[in-house]
Amino acid sequence: MPERTLVLVKPDAMQRGLASEVLGRLERRGLKMVAARLLQIDEALAARHYAEHVGKPFYQRLCSFITSGPVIAAVFEGEDAVALARRTIGATDPAKAAPGSIRGDFGINMGRNMVHGSDSPESAAREVALFFDEKDIVNWERSVDGWIVEK
Numbered sequence: 001m002p003e004r005t006l007v008l009v010k011p012d013a014m015q016r017g018l019a020s021e022v023l024g025r026l027e028r029r030g031l032k033m034v035a036a037r038l039l040q041i042d043e044a045l046a047a048r049h050y051a052e053h054v055g056k057p058f059y060q061r062l063c064s065f066i067t068s069g070p071v072i073a074a075v076f077e078g079e080d081a082v083a084l085a086r087r088t089i090g091a092t093d094p095a096k097a098a099p100g101s102i103r104g105d106f107g108i109n110m111g112r113n114m115v116h117g118s119d120s121p122e123s124a125a126r127e128v129a130l131f132f133d134e135k136d137i138v139n140w141e142r143s144v145d146g147w148i149v150e151k
Contacts, residue, residue, distance in 0.1 A: 002032075002077045002078050002079060002081065003077070003078065003079065003080060003081040003082060003121055003124070004034070004075055004076070004077050004081055004124055004125070004128055004137075005031075005075070005076050005077075005081040005082045005085045005117060005118045005124045005128075006073065006074070006075060006116070006117070006118045006124055006127040006128045006130075006131065007022070007023075007026060007073075007074045007075075007076055007085060007089075007115060007116065007117050007118075008066070008071050008072070008073055008074075008115065008116035009022045009023065009071055009072040009074070009114070009115055010065070010066065010071055010112075010113070010114055010115055010116060011065065011066070011068050011069030011070065011071060012065075012108065012112040012113075012114055013106070013114040013115060014069055014070050014071065014072070015069060016106075018106055018114065019072055021102075021106070022102055022114060022115050023036075023072070023074060025088055025102055026074075026076055026085060026088055029084055029085075029088045030078055030084070031076040031077065031078040031081055031084060031085060031088075032076065032077045032078055032140075032142075033074055033075070033076055033077075034075050034076070034077045034137050034138055034139065034140070035073075035074065035075040035128075035132050035136050035137045035138065036072060036073065036074040036075070037072070037073050037074075037131070037132075037136075038070055038071075038072050039070065039071060039072075039073060039131075040067070040069070040070055040071075041066050041067050041071055042067065043063065043067055045130065045131075046062075046063040046066050046067050047063060048130055049066070049127065049130055050062050050063055050066070061111060065111060065112075066116075073131040073132070075128050075131075075132060075137055081124075082117070082118050082119070082120060082121055082123075082124050085117045085118070086117050086119065087101070088101060088102060089101060089102050089103060089115050089117045090102055090103035090104045090107070091103060091104075092110065092113060093109075093110050093113070094106075094107025094108060094109060094110075094113050094114075095109075102114055102115055103115070
């Protein structure tokens with residue numbers, strides 16, 4: 001089975017009208033979107049998502065920001081999906097992100113860096129399960145004349 005990763009288009013990207021840019025760059029890198037939903041993350045989900053950061057000085061800022069507006073949660077699939085998505089997204093600090101990466105081109109600062117991507121296959125599995133049930137993930141393939149949904 002191909003590797004999966006979770007991507008969150010954060011409130012700053014939504015506010016700036018850059019959601020399609022974020023999702024499109026990941027698709028153009030060869031990753032396949034297999035689930036997506038628009039939602040407002042509540043405090044309980046934010047706490048579960050950022051559980052590994054509890055006790056760190058920036059934890060409350062993370063939770064406050066991710067709950068401040070709508071996000072798009074998406075699952076992307078492909079060979080080495082986690083690493084490929086992270087390279088496409090760029091370094092957490094946009095000032096250090098490579099030009100051509102999402103954060104390098106559009107990120108403002110550490111607190112407004114547009115997008116979250118899972119940092120390991122293990123984190124991806126945990127994070128995907130926070131936002132999606134397995135039944136929400138659509139298995140499909142591209143074909144020469146369009147796409148086919150596998151049932």
